[in-house]
Amino acid sequence: MTMFSQRTHWPLSSNRITQTLDALRRDRVEVIDLTESNPTRCGFRYPARKILRPFTAKGNLFYNPQSQGAWHTREAVCRYYKNQGHTLSAQRVFLTASTSEAYSYIFQLLSDPGQEILFPQPSYPLFQFLGDLNSIILRYYPLVYTDSWRIDIQAMEDAVGPQARAIVLVNPNNPTGSFINQDELGALNRLCRQRNMALICDEVFNEFTFVDDKPPLSLVGCDTALTFILGGLSKTLGLPQMKLGWIIVNGPAELADAACQRLEVIADTYLSVNTPVQNAAVSWFCLKEELQGQIRQRIRGNWKFLRDAMHGAVHYGLLNAEGGWYAVMRTATGGCEEDLVCTLLEKDHVYVHPGYFFDFDPSRVRRVFKAEGFLVVSLLPRPPVFQEGIARLTDRLATR
Ligand SMILES: Cc1ncc(COP(=O)(O)O)c(C=O)c1O
Known part of the structure; x- marks a missing residue:
């Protein structure tokens, strides 16, 4: 018998990604956060x-x-x-x-x-x-x-x-x-x-x-x-x-x-x-037009930038999408998404989500690479931040 209900038996220890992120933050390293999806932190003009x-x-x-x-x-x-x-x-x-x-x-x-x-x-x-x-x-x-x-x-x-x-x-x-x-x-x-x-x-x-x-x-x-x-x-x-x-x-x-x-x-x-x-x-x-319009313009601009940045790439690619606040990339690094996310954090100071966080199943995606892995980024960050983050990310992926 434990004190707590079975429904709360979640693994509560932190994972390697959050540990890496915490260590960088403790050392006051500036990290480009490409997972940021809180609109109140993305520089929109709120009247x-x-x-x-x-x-x-x-x-x-x-x-x-x-x-x-x-x-x-x-x-x-x-x-x-x-x-x-x-x-x-x-x-x-x-x-x-x-x-x-x-x-x-x-x-x-x-x-x-x-x-x-x-x-x-x-x-x-x-x-x-x-x-x-x-x-x-x-x-x-x-x-x-x-x-x-x-x-x-x-x-x-x-x-x-x-x-x-x-x-x-x-x-x-x-x-x-x-x-x-x-x-x-x-x-x-x-x-x-x-x-x-x-x-x-x-x-x-x-x-x-x-x-x-x-x-x-x-x-x-x-x-x-x-x-x-x-x-x-x-x-x-x-x-x-x-x-x-x-x-x-x-x-x-x-x-x-x-x-x-x-x-x-x-x-x-x-x-x-x-x-x-x-x-x-x-x-x-x-205020719909004023607020939603800014967000729509941001996600469209960042999506277009991402498409251009990924066009013709050999070691990675962008999966097609029609809307929402996120984009999914494929990489040739299946099976070690966590290693890749930690390397991006430690070496490039860029934070992205691993695909496993969203339960991607590579067998359901028409295969391009021998071992597919997935990364997820938010389309909300301010364009200069987003563009710098994507530049570091694509540089890293190109060298793998
Ligand atoms: C698809 C989807 N539905 C609902 C929510 C949560 O929305 P709310 O803030 O209204 O709980 C999220 C949050 O990211 C979401 O991605």
Whole structure:
């Protein structure tokens, strides 16, 4: 018998990469951080007065708890989507303190301990922890890469067992930057309907496309299966410190209504979204172009730089992507991503993520090198920092 629950039995010791990074920081070595994905540290212009002034509103002195979140804020979320061509009802919107919290609510709604939820692979590492904390078993469905990332639908179907309750989709996925296409959506909807599963679609990066040619597919209007769409201010407006996310519930009416009734009790148990943020968010949405526009311009500029820098390279390459805040590189160093990341830190003072952090499976990527390895960089750093970091990185990769 131990004091602590099994779900918290995580390996808590630090790994070689964090030890190397800590040592450099102790020695006050300046490291170019190409993993930086906190927008408030990337030199964007935040209009301080417009963001902070709403906090002085008198309405913030009253507490009027509402389980789904304040009606006027939910209406503001609806207006936000209306501008993208989606008509929603505020009755189907739930506010949460973050997208991560939204995941937990939905897992609790759909799944009993020991039941299964499917997640994309590769994808972002928080899922393991969210799964553990909610006592669900994580199953994975693979994304495969030839010239772009696609869902392996057959492998997904094979991964759906009798205990499967839902499929998580990240659109576009982090870190592969791949959006779902119409065929995949059709297959997912069919599978969810046939197997009585729900679809959970994380669209926090949906508007961060690398090109303007066509609006990306969004599941906001989808009601074939019971569908939960997740969004939040941390990415949409680059305001992670404000802690506001949301869930949109869609689907066949009876099922969606039943889901809302239960979700309301879950949300009412915590009432976690604070009043000042809910009130202020109504005016923050008006800053969309100003805030989101800067971030979009940054990721597009850095993506273009990266593509040019990697063009024609022999020992490394860039995997194609369509959007999001990250880029994935392949290197000819499979099996020792950690060595490479530590060498980059120690010798070049550049910090990048190893692919294993996101569970890349080289056998799912059309092979170019004998032993493929992957590195992931954020596209948010200021251009001079990003460009210097990439120059050091490509110099190192060229010498290996
Ligand atoms: C795909 C994806 N969803 C959700 C989140 C978390 O968002 P939030 O800050 O709203 O919890 C992240 C954070 O990086 C993410 O990459």
